[in-house]
Amino acid sequence: MYRKVYLKLKKKNAEGFAKECAVVTHYRLKTDIQNPGKLIVDPEAKLEEELVVRPTSEAIIWNTYKTWIQSYRDLPILINQWANVVRWEMRTRLFLRTAEFLWQEGHTAHASKEEAIQETKTMLDVYADFAENYMAMPVIKGVKSENERFAGAVDTYCIEALMQDGKALQAGTSHFLGQNFAKAFDVKFNNKDNQAEYVWATSWGVSTRLIGALVMAHSDDEGLVLPPKLAPFQAIIIPIYKGEASKNIIDEKAQSLLEELKSKGIRAKYDSDDNSRPGWKFAEYEMKGVPVRIALGLRDIENNVAEVARRDTKEKTSVQLDGLPVYIENLLNEIQHSIYQKALDYRNEHITEVNTWDEFVETLETKTGFVSAHWDGTPETEEKIKEMTKATIRCIPLNNRSEAGQCILSGKPSTERVLFAKAY
RNA sequence: CGGGAGGUAGUUCAGCUCGGUAGAAUACAUGGUUUGGGACCAUGGGGUCGCAGGUUCGAAUCCUGUCCUCCCGACCA
Numbered sequence A: 001m002y003r004k005v006y007l008k009l010k011k012k013n014a015e016g017f018a019k020e021c022a023v024v025t026h027y028r029l030k031t032d033i034q035n036p037g038k039l040i041v042d043p044e045a046k047l048e049e050e051l052v053v054r055p056t057s058e059a060i061i062w063n064t065y066k067t068w069i070q071s072y073r074d075l076p077i078l079i080n081q082w083a084n085v086v087r088w089e090m091r092t093r094l095f096l097r098t099a100e101f102l103w104q105e106g107h108t109a110h111a112s113k114e115e116a117i118q119e120t121k122t123m124l125d126v127y128a129d130f131a132e133n134y135m136a137m138p139v140i141k142g143v144k145s146e147n148e149r150f151a152g153a154v155d156t157y158c159i160e161a162l163m164q165d166g167k168a169l170q171a172g173t174s175h176f177l178g179q180n181f182a183k184a185f186d187v188k189f190n191n192k193d194n195q196a197e198y199v200w201a202t203s204w205g206v207s208t209r210l211i212g213a214l215v216m217a218h219s220d221d222e223g224l225v226l227p228p229k230l231a232p233f234q235a236i237i238i239p240i241y242k243g244e245a246s247k248n249i250i251d252e253k254a255q256s257l258l259e260e261l262k263s264k265g266i267r268a269k270y271d272s273d274d275n276s277r278p279g280w281k282f283a284e285y286e287m288k289g290v291p292v293r294i295a296l297g298l299r300d301i302e303n304n305v306a307e308v309a310r311r312d313t314k315e316k317t318s319v320q321l322d323g324l325p326v327y328i329e330n331l332l333n334e335i336q337h338s339i340y341q342k343a344l345d346y347r348n349e350h351i352t353e354v355n356t357w358d359e360f361v362e363t364l365e366t367k368t369g370f371v372s373a374h375w376d377g378t379p380e381t382e383e384k385i386k387e388m389t390k391a392t393i394r395c396i397p398l399n400n401r402s403e404a405g406q407c408i409l410s411g412k413p414s415t416e417r418v419l420f421a422k423a424y
Numbered sequence B: 001c002g003g004g005a006g007g008u009a010g011u012u013c014a015g016c017u018c019g020g021u022a023g024a025a026u027a028c029a030u031g032g033u034u035u036g037g038g039a040c041c042a043u044g045g046g047g048u049c050g051c052a053g054g055u056u057c058g059a060a061u062c063c064u065g066u067c068c069u070c071c072c073g074a075c076c077a
Helices: A011-018 A058-068 A113-133 A180-185 A209-218 A243-263 A278-287 A298-303 A324-349 A357-367 A379-389
Strands: A022-026 A029-031 A039-041 A046-053 A077-086 A100-110 A140-143 A155-162 A168-178 A188-190 A196-198 A200-207 A235-240 A268-270 A292-297 A305-310 A316-320 A351-353 A370-374 A392-397 A417-421
Touching: A058 A077, A058 A100, A058 A180, A058 A200, A100 A113, A113 A140, A113 A155, A113 A168, A113 A200, A155 A324, A155 A392, A155 A417, A168 A180, A168 A209, A180 A200, A200 A209, A209 A324, A235 A243, A235 A278, A243 A268, A243 A292, A243 A298, A243 A324, A278 A292, A292 A298, A292 A324, A298 A305, A305 A324, A316 A324, A324 A351, A357 A370, A357 A379, A357 A417, A379 A392
Parallel strands: A235 A268, A235 A292, A351 A370
Antiparallel strands: A022 A046, A029 A039, A077 A100, A100 A200, A140 A155, A140 A392, A155 A168, A168 A200, A188 A196, A292 A305, A305 A316, A370 A417, A392 A417
């Protein structure tokens, strides 16, 4: 939240921001005399200068950068921060769009356009790598259309994921800001030839929205399915016993197994709680998404085995105790790849190329997912399509191939396909 | 702010049409039997029925007002 005077932008960008700004007009509440226990806005407490609630911190950052940057020797600069953000939201949605959330954002300043663009793409790759290799969630890297672009950016790059219900989710963004903010805040540096130039900039961020993405990308009717690399517990050991005596035997075996797993770097836990029964624990850890369950009973110990169940496929296997830690280690890798592959297959099956308006509408309604179609490149057409179908352009994929075609709505010529989808 | 639904046990809800002083499941407590997929039996505790009026011998139920929550829409990813 900040003073309205900080929000100085080029006219074009200012218009983009204006409609997203909530305004704070009063600084306190008071109890209602007519209705004790209720609070009302205190009319005495009107602010002389209203404050603006803004979804990004560029204004603060660039007021600061202005004081830091004089020479090319001061560049580049990178500031990363984790911050709780407050936004005005008409309607919230758990994890995906909340009025307050935690995010990571970075702001950089550069001496050259090329370096700034490179930074934008590097960060997009960082986000894509995290989504795919840690969250096991395939994403499409692309550029936003003008309508979907961040108001202060020249180009907004994004990673787009597809949820299991066929709706798309923007999982992260990286913006090439050009010289927009440098000009708005008058941030110049002297180059090697002692000439003043405006600074080039980027900003990028991901938020707790990724948690929502993770949930919706992999979960099933039994609950969460967590990728092994991110699971707080990767393996849970559950004892199956009758009576105190057998529990003691199993406890001992389970403890040594636990130590073996930990020594291999596996995040494991032994649940010896006597208050809930095995069946309860099975269901509980499935719901929590623990990738691997190891059940250990007297019968198993006699045979020198354990029952290993994987969360993603629910498959159960009897495994020799001797090689168990190695088996689990491999299984965790297998699960990590397997859930990624499953999500990737689903995603690929749900990218549909269409060439006519009827196919377009039909695909959005029945098959859902991404629809790859020609578009004439105008915001007006995108807007009309959105009004008619609720679908928006999620992105123009990077390394998109050129292909002559006709816009599905206007029929005007187009040189490449873009990805449409209904999105969160 | 418009349109729709709803506030009853810790939770999810039934009961309301047709008034008779509140129930189920689950959770909780105690005891026992159990333990290889969310155990069973028995006993027990727990609710000013959102709030305020009104009608009535009697209101969770009917009437009026009021507060709150959720869902759908206002260019919002």
